Amino acid sequence: MKRLFATFLLLIGLIGSMAQAGEDATSSLYPVIPKAAGAPHPEGNDFMRINHKNLLKHDRDLTMRLGDREVKYSLKECIACHAVNGPDAQPVSVKSEKHFCRVCHDYAAVKVDCFQCHNSKPDPDLVKQLTMLPVKDRELAEYLEGASQ
């Protein structure tokens, strides 16, 4: 019994020292998530990682059936900021393993249904609108546009 206990203590010590060694950097086992182009999510990445599927509940349900006309999140905008360029400098489609959605979804073996109907490549105009100007300037541009009208 004493020997068993000693073995456990040794094991705990070993693992404890292992943990300190591995604490400094994010693990190489974690998928490499591509950086997005636009302004960061106000909700934070951790929130988005867990809840994006609920935010993306289809407009068919939210707008058509439940009557919510102010759906804040749109797949089109996700795709625009999170575009990943392939070797030809053009955004890749979901067929490529490098596609933003697939990096994590492949890792977790979760199927993405969105792109059976929706386009997985960004709309170039929307990309410009969302990523070319920083947030402050974008607000200013919108204001100026409104004022000119």
Place this chain on the structure above:
Amino acid sequence: MLSTLYAVLFYVATILLIVGTGMKVLKYAKTPAPLKIPVSPAPRTKKGVVLRMGREVTLFQSLFKSNRWIWIFAILFHYGMLLVLLRHLRYFTQPVWWWVELVQPFGVYAGFIMVAGLAGLLFRRIFVNRIRYISSPSDYLMLLLIIGIGVTGLGMKFLMPVDILAVKTFFLGLMRFEINPLPMHFGLLLHLGLVAILMIIFPISKLMHAPGLFFAPSRTQVDNAREFRHLSAWAAQLPPLPEAIPDAEEK
């Protein structure tokens, strides 16, 4: 800190599960089965025994013959759990095997089926009088433990989602002897804690019926006592009878 604790917990639990189960199986294998006692109707060839065991393992044949409604709950639970376990392989393999990917959506429904089967077995223990009379605390404990694991798992799927990427990195890390942070999520910690407890008590619990089935002489023996004399290993080692003792007929 809690991540380290859980890492230690899972290393200890895995060692106890493997070594404990291995020791028990060794004990089962060494235990003599001196008598020829296959439950009839029993197959008369080795091939027949293999088929019989196959039916027993996959269809729970003897349970089907003895009690139909317990069989329904048992099948629901065991096959539900099989799919759920296969679904969980995605946390331990990178890249995920194609057939595990295929199982994913079915595994979600299987989670509900598994808990439903367990609930049925629990109701049986509580509401069937003669079953309640023979139920021991450990019978309830096993059911409640696995129900707890199932409910917390479904809870994480549908009510309080968790960062499964971090969970997968934690377990891939454990398999490569590195510790990565586990999300500090109540449901997850409860789920994993219950799983670790289950792994630890598996070798000393009634759940050993899984490997034990393969050592049940009443199912694994060939019914060929008429064709061949059955001589257990220890009896074969006895010295031959002395000549002086006459056979019964000669008296």
